[in-house]
Amino acid sequence: MNIKNIFLGAMALSMISGVALAGALDEPANMAPFFTDSSMKTMKSEADFKAAWASMPKDKQDMMMKECQDAAMSKPHAEFCANLVTYAGNR
Template identity: 80%
Template sequence: MKLKNICLGALALSMVSGFALAGALDEPDNMAPFFTDAGMKTMKSEADFKAAWASTAKDKQDTMMKECQDAAMSKPHAEFCANLMMYAGHK
């Protein structure tokens, strides 16, 4: 019985921590304006990317920029972060 409780506790902890690790770059609503397709595989042109960035709320901009500057958070979003740094500039 103790083993079952330990396993359930570990599963619950992993699920909770998994949600905690999701950031602004993992939110489809935040990322969709920067892509041309629903699957978010093709990024918009430079002008459209800049326009999408300009229309993004300041708090989201700050969070996205911070996550792009964190190597671990930005790795799955390397192409997006490279464009963000190039087009939106460093803060």
């Protein structure tokens, strides 16, 4: 019985912490408007990037900007964050 409870507790903890680690930059729904393809390899032009940013709710904009300013969070999204700071950073 104790092993079962320990296992269930560990599994629940890992699920909760996994959700906490995923940020706005890791959600495809947030990132898709900035890319031309479904694989999210090719970013849109400057004008389209700015338009996608302008159409995004302010709370999502704030989350994305915050994550881009965090070196650890932005590392996998370096090119995107560079464009975000350049094109949309001035709001």
